[in-house]
Amino acid sequence: DGGITQSPKYLFRKEGQNVTLSCEQNLNHDAMYWYRQDPGQGLRLIYYSQIVNDFQKGDIAEGYSVSREKKESFPLTVTSAQKNPTAFYLCASRYSPGQQTNYGYTFGSGTRLTVV
Amino acid sequence: DAKTTQPPSMDCAEGRAANLPCNHSTISGNEYVYWYRQIHSQGPQYIIHGLKNNETNEMASLIITEDRKSSTLILPHATLRDTAVYYCIVRAHLVQGGSEKLVFGKGTKLTVNP
Numbered sequence: 001d002g003g004i005t006q007s008p009k010y011l012f013r014k015e016g017q018n019v020t021l022s023c024e025q026n027l028n029h030d031a032m033y034w035y036r037q038d039p040g041q042g043l044r045l046i047y048y049s050q051i052v053n054d055f056q057k058g059d060i061a062e063g064y065s066v067s068r069e070k071k072e073s074f075p076l077t078v079t080s081a082q083k084n085p086t087a088f089y090l091c092a093s094r095y096s097p098g099q100q101t102n103y104g105y106t107f108g109s110g111t112r113l114t115v116v
Numbered sequence: 117d118a119k120t121t122q123p124p125s126m127d128c129a130e131g132r133a134a135n136l137p138c139n140h141s142t143i144s145g146n147e148y149v150y151w152y153r154q155i156h157s158q159g160p161q162y163i164i165h166g167l168k169n170n171e172t173n174e175m176a177s178l179i180i181t182e183d184r185k186s187s188t189l190i191l192p193h194a195t196l197r198d199t200a201v202y203y204c205i206v207r208a209h210l211v212q213g214g215s216e217k218l219v220f221g222k223g224t225k226l227t228v229n230p
Contacts, residue, residue: 004159033218042203042220043160090159092218104150105218107159 003027006091006108013078013085013115021076021111023091029106032074033092036060037110043090049074078113086115119143120204125225128198134191136224138204141185147207149180151189153200154223160203163189194228201225 035043045058049068063082128134152160203223
């Protein structure tokens with residue numbers, strides 16, 4: 001079945017370490033997104049990519065980095081520069097205009113990152 | 117900022133209809149109304165979307181007012197598994213390349229009670 005896979009589900013990081021969160025999709029979607037969610041809050045956009053080898057900063061990109069070398073993959077690196085990285089991270093993807101009539105987003109199941 | 121306003125929480129009895137309101141008074145003519153829900157510690161799940169006509173699918177119905185400034189998501193027979201945070205979002209469908217940001221507010225926490 002097609003979908004988005006995020007791994008790991010839980011991740012613990014020591015202060016000062018960089019960590020990379022994986023996001024893989026087999027939906028043939030062009031666009032991919034990373035969101036951050038804090039307790040009781042909505043989702044905030046970190047980075048997004050409309051096409052391979054291209055990505056743009058979202059609203060809270062500081063302390064994060066991404067790459068989009070393959071259509072299927074959009075890994076997120078949480079760097080030591082991110083002051084408060086403990087959060088729930090969600091990856092999403094969608095068809096580009098013209099690919100499909102359903103423009104809904106598909107989300108992964110999330111990675112919960114905790115700094116210890 | 118989110119373009120929508122939703123009540124922070126609602127309760128519903130199991131088996132009854134759950135009606136979740138959403139205000140989007142600044143919606144543009146080319147913007148659709150989307151609904152997602154998020155069950156605790158999972159990714160949001162698409163429910164339904166519409167432009168100006170009422171829509172129905174296997175999960176829910178969407179009623180959009182004639183002036184399009186508000187809408188209501190209806191879960192006709194709520195079950196305990198429908199307990200979740202429900203997000204109402206407005207967005208345009210891009211007809212060609214261009215950036216897009218899906219903006220989520222805090223949503224409505226729906227609790228279905230036995």
